[in-house]
Amino acid sequence: MPDPDLADLDAFVAVARARSFRGAARLKGMSASALSEALRRLEARLGSRLLNRTTRSVTPTEAGAQLLERIAPAIREIGSALEAVNGSPDVPAGTLRLNAPTVVARHILPSIVSRFLLAHPRISLEVENNDSFIDVLAEGFDAGIRYEESVERDMVAVPIGPRMQRYVLAASPAYLAARGVPEHPRDLLAHACIRHRFASRVTAQWEFERDGETIRIVPSGQLIATSAELEAQAAIAGLGLICTFEEYLAEGLATGALVPLLEDWLPPFSGPRLYYAQRQHMPPPLRAFIDFIKVDNG
Template sequence: MNDLPLADLDAFAAVARERSFRTAAKKRGVSASALSEALRRLESRLGVRLLNRTTRSVTVTEAGRRLVERLAPALGEIAGALDQAASEIDNPAGTLRLNVPTIVAREILPPIVGPFLQARPAITLEVTAEDGFIDVLAAGFDAGVRYEERLEKDMIAIPIGPRVQRYATAAAPAYLARRGVPQHPRDILDHATIRHRFQNGIALPWEFGEGETTITVAPPATVLANTIDLEISAAVAGLGIIRTFEEFLVPEIKAGRLVPILEEWVTSFPGPYLYYAGRRHMPPPLRAFVDFLKVRQRPLSR
């Protein structure tokens, strides 16, 4: 009997409470015949009469009374759980788990996280920063942030952060005084460099320029690392030339610890995207974050 339809049990409890098919149907927004059919199915499955009904009255049998007494607490718990689940649409709570690149964790998320969590204080944000590409859903994340070339085709993507970013190249003043200033990307082949290696072991070549004028070089590395802090420190120490997201270099350039080079070869590319599996039945924290990003990026009306 564990497979009794919950809807039929709920229909029986409603009729038993009201002592009327018509009144119960009106309160539930269904027809009296639908409730009558539900009761017929339930009594047939149980093999016992639960209600005595005539054209003038509806009364509960002894078996029906015992069943109502046992059902009431359980149905109340279920109703409360459903109400709570529905309320999370307007008052989302829970944990939002994001997997993002290092650049996003350091430069793009900070101005977003504060206002979002202030608006949604019942949400807890968990962020994992890594530059490797993983299946975010299989790894237990609600969503990820990636750039165009790494977006899965079957995922939904919405913009997050700046819509244009740039790669820039720089070196310490002492290094340039010692080794000279490269005038062309190919000159870097004769220089020491600090390069980034992804967690899968791949160190991508450096691309300069855009479109038909792109030049790709794979210079020798003095330092090869998967942490930007070490890479920048190595560049500031004069160990070689670094090429990375411009946002990482700006503080060091402003402080005079690094000098931009090959500025005519700065490479622009589209900013990152938040991506997730689908629009239907999204976890409330993710839905709230997506809605927040859409409002944040909406242009102001004039």
């Protein structure tokens, strides 16, 4: 059996990740029919079906999922090596792919990204929001950004953005006038709370800590959402209490539309970290970004 063509393997990885021929075609800058033909050749050479295709979805078969897990990092490394050869050693060039939580992508990365790209005009940056912990290399990213408790131990991690952040519990003055001001985390069980649900379908608990005591609350209320901005607006409208990153509530707190509560029960925590696998040949765009944020963080 002849060895599969590298371009066909690359096409398979693109379609398997995008779960769509059209979506992969947009990302690759080629036609969906060309990708389909590449998949047909690859499956014929391997003698195994790699993707289940319906009119609504494209999903890897068991064999396809196993192949994707094994070859996706290798395809990425080959691309990085080619970019390194094509670029000048003194002027890093190529594409940097990052995966970051929504709060980081919206409130921390914008100023960092703008200054980095202005300083490195030959680097392109792709940022994807994801609030779940994923295998960044298997998913085709050069690095991820997560909080300390979510960073795998075999990864290298460096701080990015603020060294400390905090959650804020808050409510509108109108809500507090009608329902009273909670004096202790357990009081929240008698209050309407605006809840956040992650993409994993898990609804967030609220955690409070003071003097070595930790209290976890399972909040209840009318609204469950996946959008922190929607939740903040609901709190301003008086629908209930909200507990989330301070960044999402900053405007409401500054104008008095929201009032902070139980502040001594919500200590600050370590800010986000950029994490990546240690490798002998690091892609030049990633090396440039790491050097940039190290200088940026002082």
